[in-house]
Amino acid sequence: SQTIHQWPATLVQPVGSPLSLECTVEGTSNPNLYWYRQAAGRGLQLLFYSVGIGQISSEVPQNLSASRPQDRQFILSSKKLLLSDSGFYLCAWRPPYGGTEAFFGQGTRLTVV
Amino acid sequence: QKEVEQDPGPLSVPEGAIVSLNCTYSNSAFQYFMWYRQYSRKGPELLMYTYSSGNKEDGRFTAQVDKSSKYISLFIRDSQPSDSATYLCAMSASNTGKLIFGQGTTLQVKP
Numbered sequence: 264s265q266t267i268h269q270w271p272a273t274l275v276q277p278v279g280s281p282l283s284l285e286c287t288v289e290g291t292s293n294p295n296l297y298w299y300r301q302a303a304g305r306g307l308q309l310l311f312y313s314v315g316i317g318q319i320s321s322e323v324p325q326n327l328s329a330s331r332p333q334d335r336q337f338i339l340s341s342k343k344l345l346l347s348d349s350g351f352y353l354c355a356w357r358p359p360y361g362g363t364e365a366f367f368g369q370g371t372r373l374t375v376v
Numbered sequence: 377q378k379e380v381e382q383d384p385g386p387l388s389v390p391e392g393a394i395v396s397l398n399c400t401y402s403n404s405a406f407q408y409f410m411w412y413r414q415y416s417r418k419g420p421e422l423l424m425y426t427y428s429s430g431n432k433e434d435g436r437f438t439a440q441v442d443k444s445s446k447y448i449s450l451f452i453r454d455s456q457p458s459d460s461a462t463y464l465c466a467m468s469a470s471n472t473g474k475l476i477f478g479q480g481t482t483l484q485v486k487p
Binding site: 269295297299304305306307309312314320322351353355357364365366367368369370372 | 382384410412417418419420421422425464466473474475476477478479480482
């Protein structure tokens with residue numbers, strides 16, 4: 264069966280510090296991968312998505328970047344965090360063929376102080 | 377205008393009530409429609425998935441899609457306190473690429 268791992272679960276970082284959040288998927292190949300951010304009481308804002316290694320589409324210009332160095336690994340990064348980067352970050356995957364539902368990790372709660 | 381609109385609520389109902397949750401959208405290319413349930417501080421979990429127009433039923437849950445009106449609904453019958461959560465609609469034009477979510481509706485079912 265397929266599983267998605269996202270870590271860390273909670274993170275407190277000072278303003279100006281770098282960020283690296285990692286997401287990996289097991290049990291499937293060539294998944295579509297997504298990073299979302301959710302502000303308190305709000306919906307999911309799509310940040311990046313990837314349909315293959317090295318292929319990244321950015322939805323919102325901002326202080327973040329994403330990379331997909333391996334087929335089932337998706338990384339969200341920032342060189343210098345801003346207070347406004349605080350939020351709940353969620354990674355998700357979708358099968359490349361057939362079913363189109365997305366499956367989510369448990370999320371990382373980031374607080375920038 | 378947002379691509380997907382969803383009333384954030386909150387929506388409060390008594391136990392046993394029928395709940396209706398709705399989303400509207402503007403992109404006529406959307407073909408795949410999903411409903412997710414999210415408990416506080418957790419990742420969303422898939423409830424229902426439908427392709428194109430029509431109805432789909434799964435236990436107490438029914439999803440409806442009306443592409444002509446660009447309107448989707450989720451009905452919950454015999455609502456339970458354990459149904460209290462945030463419900464998010466999501467949709468996409470293809471099985472790859474962008475998956476867009478609504479703002480989510482917070483539901484509280486009171487015993």
